[in-house]
Amino acid sequence: MTTTATPNQSLRGHTNQVRGVVHLPDARQVITCSLDGSMRLWDLERGINVWVSYHVYDAKVWSMALSPNGKTIASGCDDDKVRLWNVETREVFAEWAGHGHVVSALCWSGNGEQVLSGSWDGTARVWNVKTGETVLTIETEHRHVFAVIYSPDATKIATGGFDENAVKIWDAKTGELVDTLKHLIQVWSLAWTSDGKKLFSGSHGSIGIFDTTTWQQIAVLEGHTHLVYAITLFQNQRFLASASADNTTRLWNLDTNLQVGPLLQHEDFVRCAALSVDGTVLVTGCQDSKLYTMESRTTALCLSAFLGAGLRKPQRQR
Template sequence: MSSSTSKTPAIAPSQTMRGHTDWVMGVAHLAGERRIITCSMDGLLRLWALKSGTQIGEDWRDEYDGMFSMALSPNGEIVASGCGDGKVRLWDVETKKVTGKWTGHTRLVWALCWSADGERVASGSWDGTVRVWDVKRRKNILTIKTGHKEVWAVTYSPDSSKFATGGDDENAVKIWDAKTGELLNTIKHDGIVYCLAWTSDGKKLISGSYGPIRIFDTATWQQIVVIEGHTHVVSAISLSTRLIL
């Protein structure tokens, strides 16, 4: 008896950007432009042209501290980077210079997220805390001891009234009031929660853990969909603006 095996065809990359000397930990696309910014554990940010795959200008440098996370402001003018020394750095996209440094975390900053209005940044650290920063005043306005041993994910709701965190030890997604830091809900998982994404209408929250991707209704916080297929850690989720669930 003969048998046939169907395989998913390989998709060749349109460009390969080379230059970083350590793991690339984050990518941000500049809206309306064919440019991306990358951050790496080599301690550098780099700007790239998507069409040619070449680096634009020099490396963005500060003190040599590996970068583990990055997030672009809603207006595309500022990049926040989370570093191995526990600092959050703010970079001006045009000048490629550091315009602010926030200190307070005692371990590396693994997760960053901007509020929709660009006035706040939430940072999640392996010290188990989330800190909320006022961008204009350049100061920490809220610190939450999450109960996670390490915070792996943090994401604001679209209206910025809440944010969700994911982590280990307490393997769960936790929902917090963004102004008061009050814990609103805890959604238990079987393993570490590595990544989170909120749909643009705020009605669903998506989590990535070890294996399945889970989707929750934010009105009830009940699980409504489980997406199977991955056999290892799901470390990143990105949503299309046309996603319908």
Template sequence: MSSPIVGRQEISRIKPHRNFEGHTKWVRGAIHLPGGEQIMTCSSDGSLRVWNLKSGKQIGEDWRDGDSPVWTMALSPDGKKVVSGSEDGRVRLWDMDTGKIIVKWMGHTRPVISVCWSRDGRRVLSGSDDGTARQWDVESGEAYLAPIKTTWHQHVLAVVYSPDMTMFATGEAKRAFIKTWDAKTGELVATLEAADSVWCLAWTQDGKTLISGLRDGSIRTWSTTTWKQIAVLDGHTDPVESIAISPNGRILASASFDKTARLWNMDNNQHIGSPLQHPDYGSSVSFSADGKLLATGCFDNNAYTWDVCGILKEAGLSELLLDKPPVFAVRDTLSSGPTPSQLNLFLLG
């Protein structure tokens, strides 16, 4: 199901909750840290920085290892490490407590554009402008498999693990393909033909849906059972650079080169409220652990946070912050099912 296109002329009344200023070049990523009091950013100025969420002030010194622009980063599932990918082709693993590098993975020959953790925190996946995807063993510090060459003369802009860690997907820049791979063997599982080059990917927590952001501004969802397209979410007018799914799986956030970020209702694929206007290209989106705050990165060298609660309340969709209640299967009269008293207990909590 497609959502209506909203033109550039639409002006949002929604203002950022907080600005984070200090980087000297583009902010390529912004993520929430455990505890709900800090965010971290990475930038083309070669640094990672930690910020106080309430004051908007930087905490401590920059995290640096040379001057190579940092293109991407991701927090480990346990919140104790962060991995970054840089223009020099290095994948760096950082200790969150000390801000020091644990290991530096070398193998990519061009910029590392995307990184992703496996759900158990044992592996890191990286995608590079050199046309390969690589897996790294966090404990041993070694490559998990030989590099996977997606196709010749192409660039890997997006990588993501499936929730069960049996597969991962890659998005390619020059040809409109999404490819899924067996995470243990590196063998190709499926090839999905998109409408345009694929700039970002996300996998729903139940593993049933793969979501892609495309250069043409569309967001497309795919069934991982049939490997067929399910829906198209239209609204952005330029490439979709980043997408993220809320912790409860009910909201999708996207950032685009059209200088906006958007929220989408995953129940019906419709956009929520007005676009979140940015001064320059939007580069990243990240939800807080409770889903109530959104962090975005921007090419104006700054990061921003946005009040998701307020946006949903204004749109009359506050229930999207709640987890979906379990759905009882409809049974025939001869089958056993929840009794009226059980249903009352469920509804009353």
């Protein structure tokens, strides 16, 4: 029988769906974005909202990604633009136009020189961070692009979306199609192991695992009962956390491809999830506009020594 747990704390401030969350390098602060049009910085130790910004644009924020050096946030909105934020000054210093619909997904290249964006206009774009120019546009044939990701060596791009229901693999320099990994239903989330050998895709009720040398599916993580909106890998690449429209977040052991520990129960769809660099803090954002945190010493042990099979059940917030 699967046990359930509840988050350590819930943080209120947003007034609409939380669509993105990233941990800052200090592991005690996160930045979130929401369909309420705001981006917010949270202090997790004090459980408070440190700052909020609405003033740059009157648009819903659908996506965000943190640069590899932790100094810049890329955000995507329903005014079809991508913006760059300075994390320290909390100001926008670049604004890029080119998409024709909601910018629903973002990813930085490993060297921080390019940003990859996906849109409901069916395209993926590669932007030069210094010049703000689009250096590559990929007509994906997805009606809407829901997920984009670079391979660790930045030679490949993966896109996932709706119509076609597939993960598509592209050459990152030429934009040529390398392979199509068909799914029965739309693909909402993607993750790539740091060694580049495995690609994960979140779809309806399951997470596919693909061998990137053959592009064949080698395993499936089964347990969710609805769309998997987000997947995030632990630093040691041996555990994965997933967030779903079934109102749960789950932890998976990638050595056995089985769920471990209790499932983390929420009151509404879980739209995004992010692990701190040390793997001890999992933060989730939900359709109910709340941010949730879960901390576990056992999780840290799993990362450092592969000890313990699951998560310690957290205490309920009083």
